[in-house]
Amino acid sequence: MGTITNDNEFIVLDINSDSNNFKCLASVSSALSAARSDVEVLDETINSIKGLKPDCDKIDYALAASSGALCGIIDIFLVGKPGDTFLGNITDNWFERRTCDFAKICGWKGNEQNPVSSAISYLERYFKVPYDQRGCGDAGQFIFELNPTNHHFKSLAHNPSLLGLFVSILDQFTNSSHFILNGELIELVDADGSFKLRGNTLMGKLWCGFVNWFGHLMSDVCGSSGSSGRGMGIPSPLWTWMNSIIAIKSKLGIPVGEFDKNFNELALTLYKEGYDFRFQTTQLIPVLVNELIVRLCYSIRRAIGYYRETPDEQRSFKAxxxxxxxxxxxxxxxxxxxxxxxxxxxxxxDATIRGFVTGAGSFNPVEFFLRLNIVGLGRFTISLYGETKREINYYKAKNKAIFAERQKTVLDFYISGLQQLEILYDDKEYLTLVDDLRNNDYLTAFTKSTSLAKLRGVPEKKILTTKSDIDNYFNN
Known part of the structure; x- marks a missing residue:
């Protein structure tokens, strides 16, 4: 083990020596390489914090707030509440065309007089299910208080959700119907004596059950075949979750509270007012426009800055x-x-003001929730969750980055010392001095020893520079 010092800096070199070999196990160059690798790792840790902190200026915030305000105005005047609204009519017409297109794919020949009603009627026959009690003279009217305005909402299998799919397949396998009535889960056994699920194997029946569920939802998305006007479509997946909670609680034996029942009644009232899957899609439009405007503003500003700051010869699409x-x-x-x-x-x-205005001195929750854009609220909740998560990760990474900066400072000092040592002492050349002596290459060994003495600061008077100096030294 050898120690080489230079003022206040030092490095320990691990040297092996035996009868046949003289080898440096830890050279200056290898130490430098290892230190630089450590610095690269520390730089990655320090730079990782930059990807967690936003770099918004006042213009970015102003553009984002302006986009949100503009889309809020669009929501107030073009979406509003279910009924006769500009974007609502566009969405309803779009779903009607998609229903007719889907019916044509399934073999419908078309009907020019009343195409939508004809397409819906065809799909209802083509994708027959046992849980479609409408309350028009059937068991649902007398037992479950079903009618054409509520049977889609009360029937669990009509929910466009994973629970709705599960209940639909269960009802098709067991020829039954499941409904939510007054906060209770009700089952109608042997719901349709003529229904038979197709498929010869279990997987075949599961596939047919899924196809029936999806096809029947397509037949109901614009209302039933006998509906007048807009009709009652399939319920909004964001409002039928209370049905799911009641069903799960009932199966687990957990009592259903008054809050669950009251909220379920509120959701049913909203559905009767026209708050269905189509209107939920209408609410999605201003939210998507808001998203698009913000992302475009961000990209355009950065693209302009890139072309302004980057010379022509250095520009690239990737950069x-x-x-x-x-x-x-x-x-x-x-x-x-x-x-x-x-x-x-x-x-x-806007929803709060209209809730008080229509409440005639009190607050009208139905009006409030009819006008509340729950899609936008959900999107904002997701953004808040992301911001909170990034802030937590930022403070965790910040502590690591501060510690990494301290480590890098020590390593930079260490590397600086190694670089000076590398200049003063070329270990690849001078550590072979013993080999030269062993091989009787005295001239080379003498030259190396003289150079080494000068580099290591040996006083000039003590350096043996000529052959006579060496002879005198050893003879004395």
């Missing part, structure tokens, strides 16, 4: 895209949080 891609970076996510928050502020303010 530009990396700079202005509106995905997976904290800056655009912060802008989206501001935009959706502003949108919700405008929307909730």
């Amino acid at each position: 530009m895209w990396n700079r202005c891609a509106p995905f997976k970076n904290p800056t655009v996510k912060r802008m989206l949080t501001v935009a959706h928050g502003t949108f919700c502020l405008v929307d909730i303010g």
